[in-house]
Amino acid sequence: MEQEIITHLREMAIGTHGYIVGYDKVFRGYQGKLLSMGLSPGTEFILVRQASKNWPLMIEVKGNLLRLSKPEADALCIEYN
Template sequence: MSVTLREMRAGDQGRVLGFAEGGVAYRHKLLSMGLTPGVTLQVVRVAPMGDPVEVRVRGASVSLRKDEAAALRMERLA
């Protein structure tokens, strides 16, 4: 079952499956940040209002807005 990055909580780990329907506008930006299908990441923190979301991917910290996080389809890892 896939979820969006926006639905994940701080401390969760996941694998990027692809991009959600309607996420075309953010696709190029997310790809350039290293958020490519198959890469694993960890959610470091989520701001109180859900914006931004900080993730650790490929050894770097990346902050994403709610709309960008909603564009990433994820698989939760144990």
């Protein structure tokens, strides 16, 4: 059985599937916005693009692409295996 790892989006490889498990306490101010985007605990996603200097991070959730700024992405605690 594979072990699940709790981490942040910036530490994942492109194409990795994961689940949202919560929100980082340091970035709690983003929780409401993330919830309004449908990013609640238990939500499954695929990392499509890593954040770079000029581009936001992108994830796919239920067939929709969502752009996340670095602080928004850092607010998510995720799990993947």
